[in-house]
Amino acid sequence: MRAVDADEKVDRQARILDAVLRLLSLQGISGVSMRAVARAAGVSLGLVNYYYEDKTSLIRAALHRIEEQDIALVEPDPALEPEERLRAALKRVADPEFLTTEYLSLRLQLWALAQAHEDFERINTEAQERYRAGLAELIRAARPGLPRGECDRRAADINVIQNGLWLTALLGLDHASIGRSVARCEEIALAE
Amino acid sequence: MRAVDADEKVDRQARILDAVLRLLSLQGISGVSMRAVARAAGVSLGLVNYYYEDKTSLIRAALHRIEEQDIALVEPDPALEPEERLRAALKRVADPEFLTTEYLSLRLQLWALAQAHEDFERINTEAQERYRAGLAELIRAARPGLPRGECDRRAADINVIQNGLWLTALLGLDHASIGRSVARCEEIALAE
DNA sequence: AAGGGCATTGAACGGTCGTTCAAACACTCG
DNA sequence: CGAGTGTTTGAACGACCGTTCAATGCCCTT
Missing domain, CATH: 1.10.357.10 (Tetracycline Repressor, domain 2)
Structure with missing residues (x-):
């Protein structure tokens, strides 16, 4: 299971952004909380704030994507x-x-x-x-x-x-x- | 100032709905909290819940309007x-x-x-x-x-x-x- | 083996949220 | 005047929010 493990580990930052897009599409902005994003991306709450300074820059990154x-x-x-x-x-x-x-x-x-x-x-x-x-x-x-x-x-x-x-x-x-x-x-x- | 007073008093329910539409348009759903609506309509928090069972029915009323x-x-x-x-x-x-x-x-x-x-x-x-x-x-x-x-x-x-x-x-x-x-x-x- | 630098975690903070509710208010009717 | 009815208020509740941060894990270098 090396490959899967690697896939799951690699680029958590990208997975966080994916989760934002998924949540935003399905539930609208009300469904996008830092905790919900962390949960959907399978990472901890702290890591979301580690990669994105705050919620605004997280949304901004989604826009650029x-x-x-x-x-x-x-x-x-x-x-x-x-x-x-x-x-x-x-x-x-x-x-x-x-x-x-x-x-x-x-x-x-x-x-x-x-x-x-x-x-x-x-x-x-x-x-x-x-x-x-x-x-x-x-x-x-x-x-x-x-x-x-x-x-x-x-x-x-x-x-x-x-x-x-x-x-x-x-x-x-x-x-x-x-x-x-x-x-x-x-x-x-x-x-x- | 009878007329103005009357205008301001009459149909607080309608004024609440107006406030919802205004807030929604200007700030999106994130700007529409029960408290923000009450503030914008110039009524108390309790009154919003008095006229609209919950937040969902408030938004529903806005949609119908x-x-x-x-x-x-x-x-x-x-x-x-x-x-x-x-x-x-x-x-x-x-x-x-x-x-x-x-x-x-x-x-x-x-x-x-x-x-x-x-x-x-x-x-x-x-x-x-x-x-x-x-x-x-x-x-x-x-x-x-x-x-x-x-x-x-x-x-x-x-x-x-x-x-x-x-x-x-x-x-x-x-x-x-x-x-x-x-x-x-x-x-x-x-x-x- | 020991150290150092990222990556990652989750508890904790103050604040706002939606909802409930007892109390106060305004008004009409007897 | 007092009782009764429908309005209106704001405090209080627990839940969730964004943000911070000390602690831990991991991996590479020396």
Whole structure:
């Protein structure tokens, strides 16, 4: 059982952060207490405070973790042509891998947190802007003739629909309207 | 000062609920404690528990209050022709009156709560369905020739964009993309 | 073997939480 | 006036919260 032991021991800090994300997604911020996090991560209360100065920095770390995932969504896939690259990125947001209740609920909780806490709002806004810029860049690569302003506009419009798509997927489960919305995003992005 | 005194006295129960909505919007669920609510409403701690059995029923009451506002958004305006009625309803969601940070933040907090608490989720889903049904009915009245399924489909698609619109308005403040999204909703709704 | 530096633990602190409840208040009716 | 009814208050309870910290365990170096 060496490997399992090692797995369980390695990087307790990461396991603590995982536990935060899990609890936040399932129970909301009310369910995230230092003790609950410690319990869910299988470590002692003291260790949570050892790795994270206080609760605020713990949540902040969770926010940054989600931010990385968001940016990865518009990371260009180098194996594809520009247009297919864009299509792939647009489809990725409706991928079952990302459209899980756990992930979407987590996003929602973080957005809710951003509303209540100025510090978190800044992190969130920056992430949103980086995402939108990445999307605009993908459009520009796929439609080189478009002026930059038009690319930004399209990225913004797509962003609106994608946000709605995520929210709708979370609140109800209307798969058909999600598919149609992805198609609508492609239309907006690739119009000549 | 009779009138003011009366105003301040009348319906303390309603003032308590107002305080909940205000706190929830501004500080999230973490800011809503029985004591904070009492303080914000200008009543004693005991009175909050007098009118609301426990904290859960207090939040539940807040959810129902928001639900009423949502349904009112698609309430047909009898003074208008069917098509204008629909346009009015679609424009209403982007009305500055509803697009305030306070109101949107409140919605977000309630959605976040619905994820964490089964009881709240049910209330929320029902409200969402009633809203969507109201929207489909408006479309049917404006385009009587359309089959019912197509109306439902359009209502669902519009709902996705509107959710995104609200969320985008809350996270950033891209007014231009909001205007374009409202126009897109009209196109979807009124296509022949 | 002894020492030193991280990692890890859980008890303890003061504070806030939700809930309960006896007491005080305001008001109407007889 | 006094009895009765519905409001309103704030103290008190036990539970849980975030944070601190002395003590312990573990592993590498000398």
